[in-house]
Amino acid sequence: MPSLLSQNLPALQVVLPLVAAPLCLFLRLPRLAWLFALAVSGAAFAVSIALIVLVQQNGAFSYDMGGWAAPWGIEYVIDPLDSVMLCLVTGIATLVLMYAGPSVEAEIPRRQIPVFYVLFLLCLTGLLGMVATGDVFNLFVFLEISSLSTYALVAMGRDPRAQTSAYRYLILGSLGATFYVIGIGLLYMMTGTLNMEDLARRIPEVAETRTISVAIAFLAVGLALKLALFPLHKWLPGAYTHAPSVVTAFLAATATKVAIYVLVRIFFTVLGPIEAFQTLPATVSETQLVGVLAILAMMSGSAVAVFQYNLKRLFAYSSIAQVGYMMLGISMVSVTGMTGGLVHMVNHAMMKGTVFMALGAVILRVGSPDIRRLDGVGYRMPVTMAAFVLAAFSLIGVPGTVGFISKLYLVRGAIEGGHWIMVAAVLASSLLAVIYVWRVLEVAYFRSRPAGAAPVREAPLVMLAPMWVLALANVYFGLETTYTVGLTEAAADYILNYVPGEGPTWEHPLFEDPHGHGDGHGTGHGAGHAPEQDAHAPGVDP
């Protein structure tokens, strides 16, 4: 690989879909826009593979956007966790886009199809940017790019309830993002920097202040809203149920995962040195709090799912429970637990990707995801439903599937930490999963096709192929865990033992006094004008 290309890969990862997105608008033919978006996301996937290889060889590395050195300019950092997330997001995006063609043509008015792909690529840009960036404010910008395009994508659903779901998602999502901005504003007040590594370096000096405590609270609530942690999950079921099938498959597999990634990034690297996650200044420490919320999410999500008729809504509630599993692993703050949480992020993307793709195919052919209209669908669409069955077994955690691997690590982590309630919760929630999955299987396979129902064809091959790739990935990575567990274990180890680097050598041309920075940054005092010292070195920020 030419070195010029490999040096610029982190930027390319994000810029590629960003630049390509508006071009879709000029491709008036729906099929052309589809193939173009697919090609772009395939290229982004190739870039992410190259990044994984680079990180494996050389460890974490950074990229100065526009050539401005790190604490002044915006930095992109690719570490082991980032590379896994980038690969996950682009991989899912590519498969979902391959699947999208027929489904989008059926569910979205022809005139709007190019716009759909514009929004899809913008959403992808936002998610990739959130993962790649090393700057907390830049992260907010990408968060909003992905969120705003997601609201529009959800609103493209055919049902009028798609509008109200998108509206609720917009209100809660914007509140969450604004809470996040308040949080980083308070951090900036005390430290005078927005670079993640620089923040991690400077925060211990000011850790004991009330401003930092308030910042931590705002960040925690804002991100919990974004990742749909119980009880801040109210936007999720509606958005997943009424969005177009393709959007549901993409969101369920990526959006909440990236939000969880951001939480891990902020709390374990930026705020890692002061152990913000372990000791939130409250009567309950946050570890316990997050653990308790995770357990409640697992139980309530699965329990509510049991009673749903609309299958998309059923699996949306199941997603809330799965977010609970991931947060449960993270709340253990041990390498095994964190590995469990992170590997479940990857594994859950495979399961829910397959499930929602299969449901999309059912909607395309049968017209409705209502369980009362799906009698005998297992015989009417055998290939689709077989993929669904694999993913559903994985969701329960049957040995030989990825779901088993995640639960194995979660339970091991819980036993290591002595959290017996968590072990019980994982098992109980899995039993509830058996019930809701069984309801679907019973209708699909143990009831005969209603008499007089119109014959139903199998879904087209372009939809079946990516669905089966993901379904088989559920089995393959359930047996061969070198890549998933290996990569996430390395990532968990890196995150939990994160130590910020030495920091830049202060030979920047704009700093004449090499010791000036010691006074210039970091010694913020209270609520007032902490960053004022920056003013003595005007123009340091591009």
Place this chain on the structure above:
Amino acid sequence: MFETVLGLYNYWIVIVLMMAGFYTVIARGNLAKKVIGLNIFQTSVFLMYITMGAVEGGTAPIVSEEATVYSNPLPSVLILTAIVVGVATTAVGLALVVRIREAFGTLEEDEVLALEHRMDRGA
């Protein structure tokens, strides 16, 4: 006491605006008013950033003979970006409000909820 109330009046304005906006988002039943409340909430954050960058007696950060104290330009620049994001959010929100009004014929949250419930049962 006097100092905390009047000396930090800029932060009190931020807090009052923030809570007013937040309350509007939560408590108002009208969907359009919720979007406006969200906008006020975001505006308070813009003010918070700008006020923390300002230095008493500071000038614009342009190097000159007379000026010795400069305001920090970075928060203002950040907020330019956030304002754009805020405008986009409000635009998307209001566009959704228009389409909800077209589909449901009302903007009152409880009426929309009732209609949705009827649809949920019908489906």
